[in-house]
Amino acid sequence: MKTNKSVLNFLDAHITTMALIIMLSVFIGFSTFFALRLKNAIIPDEPAHFYISQLFSTTLGIPSNTDKSMTLGMDNMEHNPYLYYWINGRILDFLRLVRPAVSDRQQLIFLRLTSVFYSILSIIFCYLLAKEVIKSRWGQLLVVFMVINTLMFVFLSGGVSYDNFINLFCFAGIYYLVRVLNGKDFFSNSLGWLVCIAIGALAKFTVLPLAAVLCLLWLIYVVQNRRQINFRLNWNWKLIILLIFSILFTGLNLSIYGVNWVKYKAIVPACNQISTPEQCNRSVYVKRAIELNFPKPKLTLSDVIKENKPDPLEYLSDYWSVSMLTKIYGIMGHKDYIPDLIITFYRLFYFIVFLTAVRYWEKPDYLIGSLITIFITYFIVLLGRNYSSELSTNFQHIAIQGRYIFPVLGVLYLLIVHIITWIPQTFIRRLIIAFTILLFFVGSPMWVFLTSFGSLANWFA
Numbered sequence: 001m002k003t004n005k006s007v008l009n010f011l012d013a014h015i016t017t018m019a020l021i022i023m024l025s026v027f028i029g030f031s032t033f034f035a036l037r038l039k040n041a042i043i044p045d046e047p048a049h050f051y052i053s054q055l056f057s058t059t060l061g062i063p064s065n066t067d068k069s070m071t072l073g074m075d076n077m078e079h080n081p082y083l084y085y086w087i088n089g090r091i092l093d094f095l096r097l098v099r100p101a102v103s104d105r106q107q108l109i110f111l112r113l114t115s116v117f118y119s120i121l122s123i124i125f126c127y128l129l130a131k132e133v134i135k136s137r138w139g140q141l142l143v144v145f146m147v148i149n150t151l152m153f154v155f156l157s158g159g160v161s162y163d164n165f166i167n168l169f170c171f172a173g174i175y176y177l178v179r180v181l182n183g184k185d186f187f188s189n190s191l192g193w194l195v196c197i198a199i200g201a202l203a204k205f206t207v208l209p210l211a212a213v214l215c216l217l218w219l220i221y222v223v224q225n226r227r228q229i230n231f232r233l234n235w236n237w238k239l240i241i242l243l244i245f246s247i248l249f250t251g252l253n254l255s256i257y258g259v260n261w262v263k264y265k266a267i268v269p270a271c272n273q274i275s276t277p278e279q280c281n282r283s284v285y286v287k288r289a290i291e292l293n294f295p296k297p298k299l300t301l302s303d304v305i306k307e308n309k310p311d312p313l314e315y316l317s318d319y320w321s322v323s324m325l326t327k328i329y330g331i332m333g334h335k336d337y338i339p340d341l342i343i344t345f346y347r348l349f350y351f352i353v354f355l356t357a358v359r360y361w362e363k364p365d366y367l368i369g370s371l372i373t374i375f376i377t378y379f380i381v382l383l384g385r386n387y388s389s390e391l392s393t394n395f396q397h398i399a400i401q402g403r404y405i406f407p408v409l410g411v412l413y414l415l416i417v418h419i420i421t422w423i424p425q426t427f428i429r430r431l432i433i434a435f436t437i438l439l440f441f442v443g444s445p446m447w448v449f450l451t452s453f454g455s456l457a458n459w460f461a
Helices: 002-037 046-056 067-071 083-098 106-135 135-147 150-155 162-181 186-201 205-222 236-266 284-290 303-304 312-329 344-361 366-393 400-419 426-442 446-460
Strands: none
Touching: 002 106, 002 135, 002 150, 002 446, 046 067, 046 083, 046 106, 046 426, 083 106, 083 162, 083 186, 106 135, 106 150, 106 162, 106 366, 106 400, 135 150, 135 284, 135 400, 135 426, 150 162, 150 312, 150 400, 150 446, 162 205, 162 366, 162 400, 186 205, 186 236, 205 366, 205 400, 312 344, 312 400, 344 400, 344 426, 366 400, 426 446
């Protein structure tokens, strides 16, 4: 009897850890399968990311532009964030050192497996973030369950893409900021979020709006709680390293974006500001603009009204929201796979969450308010960028990708679970949780493999 009781106590104490390990194992299995078996040019923009990574492996600095890099649209490597490619270059250097005769395919797979590693760390940070906000241990696991069963997230994790690198450091940056807002060690966590977001911004400039809102939220918190915060510094090796890294990565950001702004009056200069017209005309983006007859100059809101194009609200409701769901919960790369009817149920799911939030709205504390602000701000910025792109392309829906919301995907799912916990009726709350679990399972990689593998088989080597 004592033995049985000890076993039950052990299971009760460690069941969430075991569940997390199982979920991580499932994620690792599917993302690794994609990494090992997907053919080239299936993952979005993978050929470009791989080629630029190989270029960076030829030098410890920043390589010069080549005809191929210009063709791929990477026309100003010295003025673009480059950290992801620089790290990939060092990884490829190490791989060639260990195995000099390594093939391009083997290099590609090795970088893909690195992406899997980045996403594993992203999921772990997502779980840690959930633990900071959600009291229920099963609610914490539900957030992770939703992430690992978001089809495009898993699919993208098996490819060479800076999105996986960016997702990791955005997840981590938000986590450390939340620790600050929860009253944890002020200096180490403040430097932690700064370092993480600075690293993310060194990979892609779209992290900058997130960096700005995190900085603003941190500043407001410090001003409001200046009497409660312990500003006394206790120097240790961890704090010194974080301080050095924060100075280093902030300085590198200024060396790119600060110089660009001073010299070109732009965060990232246009091709024609730094290259010849002949060089710029090689770009895949220029060729696409010519082939699809993009308007010059881009449409204005006045043009939108005159030509009966969708205004921002119409665009959001009629096209963008559905398209984003399709490209988050389906596989949308150079090949398309959309689960039959599943998007309708995801729309229903988000409608239920919205109604729940309205019906059981509770005034949020600063922490939850900050998470809501982070998500809404990033959502609006992404929508604005996409609508601006539509004005430039005459609403031909170019470069509208669900993966661009992934830096705040963990925040979205955390808020959803938090909203569900507001429901006072136990039966209704459990019913919605059951619907959530069923929906994300049916949209998961496992279900896709069980039901639709045959239709995807030609994607694999």
